[in-house]
Structures are given as C-alpha cells and as structure tokens.
Amino acid sequence: MVYIAGEEMTHYASQLIVKEWIKPYFETGAWFEYDLSCVNRDKTGDQVLHDAVAKGAEIGAIFKEPTITPTKEQVEEFGLSSPLGSPNGAMRKGWNGITISRDTIHIDGVELGFKQPVLFERHAVGGEYGAGWKTVGRGKLLTTFHPEKGDPLLVDSRDLDNDHNVAVVYHNPLDNVTDLAHHFFSRCLESEVVPYVVTKKTVFKWQEGFWAIHKSVFDEHYKEKFAAKGLLDGTGGELQHLISDAATMQIIRWTGGNFGMSAHNYDGDMLTDEVAQVHRSPGFITSNLTGKREDGVMIKEYEASHGTVTDLWHAHLRGEETSLNPLGLVEAMIGAMQHGAKLELEAGGPAENFEKVMTWTTTLRKAMHNTFRYGQGTRDLSGPTGFTTEDFIKKVAWRLER
Ligand code: NAD
The missing domain is CATH 3.40.718.10 (Isopropylmalate Dehydrogenase)
Incomplete structure (x- = not known):
C-alpha cells in the first residue's frame, strides 16, 4: 500500500x-x-x-x-x-x-452519539472547492461557456452595482454521480439503512441533476430490493429527498441512526462534521x-x-x-x-x-x-x-x- x-x-x-x-x-x-x-x-x-x-x-x-x-x-x-x-x-x-x-x-x-450506523457519501469533486474568483468593482459580469464544438452559450449575465464584490464561478461535474449513487445505495442496502439524497434543489435549481441521477439509479436498480427489506415503509415506498438545511436538524434528532445521506461536496463537508460532533x-x-x-x-x-x-x-x-x-x-x-x-x-x-x-x-x-x-x-x-x-x-x- x-x-x-x-x-x-x-x-x-x-x-x-x-x-x-x-x-x-x-x-x-x-x-x-x-x-x-x-x-x-x-x-x-x-x-x-x-x-x-x-x-x-x-x-x-x-x-x-x-x-x-x-x-x-x-x-x-x-x-x-x-x-x-x-x-x-x-x-x-x-x-x-x-x-x-x-x-x-x-x-x-x-x-x-448514534445508536446505529450513519452512512454518508460526500461527492468528491466539484462545487466551491474548485471555484475561480476575483474581487471586482462596478460593471457587468458575463459567464460564457465555449463548447468543444458549436456556438458559445451565455450561462449568466449580471450587473454589479456595488463598489466591492466577489465574483465566483464553479461547476458540478455530474458524470460520476451514477457511480456514486450505486456505491451509496449498495452500501445502504448492505447495512440495511434508509437512504436520503440531500440537496438544496428547491432554491439552487442547478442541483436538480444530482438528485435526478440518484433517483433514476435507485428506481431502476434498488427500489425493489430496499422495499423487500422494509426499508421504504416509512418513506411512502419512494426514495426520499432531504433539503440540506432540514438535514442539519435531522442529524441532531435522528440519534437512533440507521440512515444514509448522499450530498454535494461542500454540504457533505459540513454535514459530516455535524455527524462527527453528534x-x-x-x-x-x-x-x-x-x-x-x-x-x-x-x-x-x-x-x-x-x-x-x-x-x-x-x-x-x-x-x-x-x-x-x-x-x-x-x-x-x-x-x-x-x-x-x-x-x-x-x-x-x-x-x-x-x-x-x-x-x-x-x-x-x-x-x-x-x-x-x-x-x-x-x-x-x-x-x-x-x-x-x-x-x-x-x-x-x-x-x-x-
Ligand atoms: P481538526 O479536525 O484537526 O480539529 C478540530 C477539533 O476537534 C480540535 O479541537 C481537535 O482537538 C478536535 N479533534 C479532532 N480530532 C480529534 C481526535 N481524533 N481526538 C481528539 N480530539 C480531536 O481541525 P482543525 O483544527 O480545523 O485543523 C487543523 C489542521 O488540519 C489545519 O491545518 C487544517 O488545514 C488541517 N486539516 C487537514 C485535513 C486533511 O488532511 N484531510 C482535514 C481537515 C483539516
């Protein structure tokens, strides 16, 4: 090794x-x-x-x-x-x-702190950690994507009207989220814990993809297996989404354990520190x-x-x-x-x-x-x-x- x-x-x-x-x-x-x-x-x-x-x-x-x-x-x-x-x-x-x-x-x-296991997946790449940023003044901020082939795409355009701003750009690569989801669900199934996917997609609309990939992997490969073990009895038979701010509260309340969470990189960083303290x-x-x-x-x-x-x-x-x-x-x-x-x-x-x-x-x-x-x-x-x-x-x- x-x-x-x-x-x-x-x-x-x-x-x-x-x-x-x-x-x-x-x-x-x-x-x-x-x-x-x-x-x-x-x-x-x-x-x-x-x-x-x-x-x-x-x-x-x-x-x-x-x-x-x-x-x-x-x-x-x-x-x-x-x-x-x-x-x-x-x-x-x-x-x-x-x-x-x-x-x-x-x-x-x-x-x-937890009576039974808590399993956590933190997406290993993307998000704030790889951000590019500059401190800038008043002006217009444009973020443009140039594909390998085809025409440029304007991702965002905004007017900055403060004298002092921090402009930040980051992205979430999603190709390996399918592998992440398989890893997460198979571990949860083996340990017989209830899986939750954690995002703030209600407000951060760009986080929908992370959830959608998990959901399609779950429905296609794991739903029946989890249901057969009775692990979806309390979730209406479906994979559950948890909003990240609600997750911070549940981690403190669900001290019985027996749950798993899969989250974006930064959310995972924060939430696992909370799990550690509990x-x-x-x-x-x-x-x-x-x-x-x-x-x-x-x-x-x-x-x-x-x-x-x-x-x-x-x-x-x-x-x-x-x-x-x-x-x-x-x-x-x-x-x-x-x-x-x-x-x-x-x-x-x-x-x-x-x-x-x-x-x-x-x-x-x-x-x-x-x-x-x-x-x-x-x-x-x-x-x-x-x-x-x-x-x-x-x-x-x-x-x-x-
Ligand atoms: P830390 O995790 O080292 O400590 C945080 C607190 O928890 C401290 O009060 C510490 O005493 C306590 N603690 C942590 N682990 C403990 C243990 N095993 N037993 C008893 N008490 C324990 O975090 P920090 O103080 O924020 O960071 C210290 C350094 O570690 C920084 O330089 C930071 O960059 C680095 N760091 C490295 C990694 C990594 O390599 N993966 C991760 C986090 C922080």
Whole structure:
C-alpha cells in the first residue's frame, strides 16, 4: 500500500502507533512512503505530491495522515518558498475521486452519539472547492461557456452595482454521480439503512441533476430490493429527498441512526462534521475516498475525517498532557491494509496473505475497541479521567502482546 505521512499531532500519534502496534507484528517493507509535510513538499518543488498521487493510482490502496494546507501565516512560519495548494484536491482529481464515504464507527457495549450506523457519501469533486474568483468593482459580469464544438452559450449575465464584490464561478461535474449513487445505495442496502439524497434543489435549481441521477439509479436498480427489506415503509415506498438545511436538524434528532445521506461536496463537508460532533468526536468517523483507475480498478484512499489536531499538538509542544482518539486514524490504516490485500489477491496473490492480513487487522480493531470498552478510552469519550495519547497507545500495545 501507499503510506502518506502528514504532520502535527496526528503524525506524532501515527508514528507511535506504527512503531508500537504495527511493526512488531506486520511486515511493512512493501509500503511506499511519501512525506507530505509542507517543508518536504516545498523542498521537492511539490514533486513528492505528484509521486504520491502517481503511486497511489498504480497501487490502488492508500493510507493518508492528515496534512496541512498552509495559510498565508504558515507559509511564513514554515519558511516556504511559495504557497502550497491542497494536496487533498490534487488526490481527488488524480484518482478520479467519486465519493468520500464517512461513516460512524461503533464499539459494541459503548454508547456513542448514534445508536446505529450513519452512512454518508460526500461527492468528491466539484462545487466551491474548485471555484475561480476575483474581487471586482462596478460593471457587468458575463459567464460564457465555449463548447468543444458549436456556438458559445451565455450561462449568466449580471450587473454589479456595488463598489466591492466577489465574483465566483464553479461547476458540478455530474458524470460520476451514477457511480456514486450505486456505491451509496449498495452500501445502504448492505447495512440495511434508509437512504436520503440531500440537496438544496428547491432554491439552487442547478442541483436538480444530482438528485435526478440518484433517483433514476435507485428506481431502476434498488427500489425493489430496499422495499423487500422494509426499508421504504416509512418513506411512502419512494426514495426520499432531504433539503440540506432540514438535514442539519435531522442529524441532531435522528440519534437512533440507521440512515444514509448522499450530498454535494461542500454540504457533505459540513454535514459530516455535524455527524462527527453528534457521535461524540471526529475520532469516531471514517473517511474513505473511492476513485476509479482508467482500467476500471477501484482506487481507495483511507484517512481520518479530522485534521492534524493542531490544538493538541501545541499543547504537546508546551509539555502538557494530550488525549488524541486514534480510532479514525487506525480504521483508515486497517482499511488500506485490507484493500491492499484484496487487490493483491485479485491479482493472483496467495490466499494465505489475504487471510493473514484480515485476521491481524481484525485483532488490532478488537484490541482498540476492548480498550475503550473497559473504560480505558481517550478523553473525548471518557472525560477528564480518560487516557492520554501515549497511555492509550501503550494500553493497546499491551493488549496486542497478549
Ligand atoms: P481538526 O479536525 O484537526 O480539529 C478540530 C477539533 O476537534 C480540535 O479541537 C481537535 O482537538 C478536535 N479533534 C479532532 N480530532 C480529534 C481526535 N481524533 N481526538 C481528539 N480530539 C480531536 O481541525 P482543525 O483544527 O480545523 O485543523 C487543523 C489542521 O488540519 C489545519 O491545518 C487544517 O488545514 C488541517 N486539516 C487537514 C485535513 C486533511 O488532511 N484531510 C482535514 C481537515 C483539516
């Protein structure tokens, strides 16, 4: 698999975890490692990002630690020669990202925010993230589309009558929404949860296409299967649309879980953070990017849903105790190891390797879950008496030894 290293608290914890939990038991010699810290990206003229994306596409199984997209202040602080773009955007593009799946993690016997699973698809491309923009004054703003063949089309024309405006252009590519919808509905069906498609199409008319593609995939391929499992009993037998502002409220109310949501890129970003908070911590959420290589092989990149946890890193640097919940990070490592093993098996590798990886990763997950279950969890779950980052890692390492 490909292992992408980042920085700050999550890098520190990941290094400890690899050393204490993984290396004693697991052969990591075939991991391709890339250091995507700002300083290394700058030093290599960002070649390291290109190399990581290329190797990720070749191998198809990737684990990524959270990384920093430097702010103006950080460009100065790190002494970078130029501002660096988001590595996540480059990866989503380089791996033909379809969806970022974010699901709640559950531990038997431990009560978190949602009682049953919540599944989430966030469209991996398009929207505000790829926007072009300029600050402009008074005048006329025209947006014109020039097709590869045929006449130009005026998309929008407007008069700007303020002295100070921000003009923004973005688009939503819809070709891969069919793949996204299949991914979403098949996951919801397997987990037996009720699917909702979330948009603000009532007002944002351009969002109709996202819903319409989901609806046609659902009606053609999934409706009967969902109905047979009784999963449409409460929805009048039809796929449900949920307006995004209503979704923010339902996420707080539907703490029983057992639902799935599929949303545009930015809505998905916001709503999954809300899911994370209701579910106690971003440490209890997965984040998996699914893309497709040109030959049809699925590329899967696994990461935690949270960032580098800067506040705990600064506390650590000040010599204070910290308590990082590593569950999301390690679920991501497990996901990448398992997907790597599956791809190797499909390419004709020995079944014994695959089984060993599956058995070992399942043991690792159990060791973490048991540590939480026996009241030895991190402070996001257990409160101020919870374990520190290092003590939690030591406790799981002790369990793995036995
Ligand atoms: P963050 O997710 O790192 O932290 C948000 C809050 O949640 C903090 O208070 C943090 O202590 C807490 N938290 C998050 N994960 C936790 C965990 N596992 N255990 C305990 N507490 C946890 O977000 P941020 O502070 O907004 O961003 C920090 C940095 O991370 C920024 O530089 C940002 O650019 C970067 N970032 C990277 C990614 C990515 O690489 N995918 C995603 C988001 C943010």
